[in-house]
Amino acid sequence: MTVLVTGGAGYIGSHMVLELRDAGETVAVIDNLSTGFDWAVPEDVPLHVGNIGDQEFVRGVLRERKIDAIIHFAGSIIVPESVENPLLYYRNNTANTRNLIEVAVECGITRFIFSSTAAVYGNPEENPVSEDARLFPLSPYGRSKLMSEEMMADVATAHDFEYVALRYFNVAGADPAGRGGQSTPRATHLIKVACETALGRRPKMQIFGTDYPTPDGTCIRDYIHVKDLAMAHVAALEHLRRGGKSNVFNCGYSRGFSVREVISAVKSVSGVDFEVELAPARAGDPAAIIAKSDKIRTALGWRPAHADLEGIVRNALDWERHLMDRQKAD
Numbered sequence: 001m002t003v004l005v006t007g008g009a010g011y012i013g014s015h016m017v018l019e020l021r022d023a024g025e026t027v028a029v030i031d032n033l034s035t036g037f038d039w040a041v042p043e044d045v046p047l048h049v050g051n052i053g054d055q056e057f058v059r060g061v062l063r064e065r066k067i068d069a070i071i072h073f074a075g076s077i078i079v080p081e082s083v084e085n086p087l088l089y090y091r092n093n094t095a096n097t098r099n100l101i102e103v104a105v106e107c108g109i110t111r112f113i114f115s116s117t118a119a120v121y122g123n124p125e126e127n128p129v130s131e132d133a134r135l136f137p138l139s140p141y142g143r144s145k146l147m148s149e150e151m152m153a154d155v156a157t158a159h160d161f162e163y164v165a166l167r168y169f170n171v172a173g174a175d176p177a178g179r180g181g182q183s184t185p186r187a188t189h190l191i192k193v194a195c196e197t198a199l200g201r202r203p204k205m206q207i208f209g210t211d212y213p214t215p216d217g218t219c220i221r222d223y224i225h226v227k228d229l230a231m232a233h234v235a236a237l238e239h240l241r242r243g244g245k246s247n248v249f250n251c252g253y254s255r256g257f258s259v260r261e262v263i264s265a266v267k268s269v270s271g272v273d274f275e276v277e278l279a280p281a282r283a284g285d286p287a288a289i290i291a292k293s294d295k296i297r298t299a300l301g302w303r304p305a306h307a308d309l310e311g312i313v314r315n316a317l318d319w320e321r322h323l324m325d326r327q328k329a330d
C-alpha cells in the first residue's frame with residue numbers, strides 16, 4: 001500500500017516523504033511544481049506532476065497506485081498574497097481540496113491528513129491557544145484552510161472517511177541530516193529571512209512592528225522544527241490506521257519566541273552581526289500565538305525531539321549554505 005503525499009516537492013511535504021521512506025513506507029507524490037522542486041523528491045519516489053484540483057489526473061494516479069492514505073500539503077501559503085488575491089486562495093486551498101476529497105471518496109480512500117494552520121485562530125484571546133478556542137482567521141489564507149476543515153468534518157459525517165487536520169504553528173528548520181530544507185526563493189518566513197541575511201544573501205532585514213503588547217514589543221510565535229512536524233503526521237497516520245476517529249490537533253511546542261529573540265539566536269549561531277531595521281507592523285499579524293499542545297501529546301503520543309531554537313536555526317543555516325553551494329555549482 002502506498003501513502004500519497006500531495007505537495008511532496010515543497011518544503012514540508014518533502015520532509016514528510018523522507019520520514020515515510022525512513023519508516024519503510026511506499027510513497028508517491030503529486031505536485032504541480034508551482035513552488036516545489038522536482039529535485040526535492042528522491043529519485044526512487046514516483047512524482048506525478050499535475051494539479052490536485054484536476055479530478056481526471058488525480059483519479060488516474062489513485063487507480064494506478066494502491067493508496068492507503070493521502071497526506072495533503074499542496075496549497076498556497078503566503079498570507080499577504082491571499083489578501084491581494086483571495087480568489088486564488090479559495091481556488092487552490094479550498095476548491096482544489098474539495099475536488100481531491102471527492103475523488104478520494106469515490107475511490108474508497110478513507111484516511112486523509114490535512115495541513116491546516118494556526119492562522120485559523122487569528123488573534124487568540126488566550127495563549128497558549130487550544131483547539132476548541134474561537135476560530136476567527138484574519139486573512140483569506142486562514143479562512144481558505146478553515147473552510148477545508150469544515151468541509152472535511154461534513155464529509156466524515158456523510159461518508160466512510162476519517163481525517164486528521166493538523167494546525168501547524170510556525171514551521172522552521174531543515175532535515176538534521178542535510179537532505180532537505182526550505183528552498184523557496186523570495187521567502188517571507190522570519191527564520192529563513194534572518195538566515196539569508198546572516199549569510200549575505202540579503203543586505204539587511206526588517207523587524208515588522210515594535211510596539212506590540214509583548215515584553216520586547218515584537219511579535220511572539222511558536223516555532224516548530226519541520227522534522228517534529230513530519231513525525232506528528234506519522235503519529236496521525238498510525239492513529240487513522242488503528243481505526244482512530246477524525247480529529248484536529250495543534251502542532252507547536254507551547255512556548256514562544258519574539259522576533260528579536262529569533263534574530264539574536266540567528267546572530268549568535270551564525271556569528272554574524274547583520275543589519276536589522278525597524279519597520280512598521282505587517283497588516284494582519286497577531287501579536288502572539290502559542291500552541292497548547294497537550295491534545296496531540298496525549299491522543300497521538302507525539303513526543304517532539306527538536307524543540308530547541310538554536311538547533312532549529314543551526315539546521316536552517318546549514319541548509320541555506322547548501323543552497324548557496326548548489327546555486328554556485330549550477
Ligand SMILES: NC(=O)c1ccc[n+]([C@@H]2O[C@H](COP(=O)([O-])OP(=O)(O)OC[C@H]3O[C@@H](n4cnc5c(N)ncnc54)[C@H](O)[C@@H]3O)[C@@H](O)[C@H]2O)c1
Pocket residue numbers: 006007008009010011012013030031032033034035036037050051052053072073074075076077092096115116117118167168169170171172184
Ligand atoms: N510553512 C509554514 O509555516 C506553514 C504553516 C502552516 C501551514 N502550512 C501548510 O503546509 C502546507 C505545505 O506548506 P510548505 O511550507 O511546504 O509550502 P510549499 O510552497 O513549499 O509547498 C507546497 C507544495 O504544493 C505544491 N502545490 C501547490 N498547489 C498545488 C496544486 N494545486 N496541485 C499540486 N501541487 C500544488 C507546490 O508546488 C509545493 O511543492 C501548505 O498547505 C501550507 O498551507 C505551512
Ligand SMILES: O=c1ccn([C@@H]2O[C@H](COP(=O)(O)OP(=O)(O)O[C@H]3O[C@H](CO)[C@H](O)[C@H](O)[C@H]3O)[C@@H](O)[C@H]2O)c(=O)[nH]1
Pocket residue numbers: 077078079117118119168169170171188189190191193205206207208209219220221259282285289
Ligand atoms: O522579515 C521578516 C519576516 C517576519 N517578521 C515577523 O516575524 C513573525 C513571524 O512571521 P512569519 O512570516 O515567519 O510567519 P507568520 O507568523 O506570519 O505566518 C506563518 O505561520 C502562520 C501560523 O501562525 C501561518 O500558518 C502562515 O502560513 C505562516 O507563514 C511575524 O511577527 C512577522 O511580522 C519580521 O519581523 N521580519
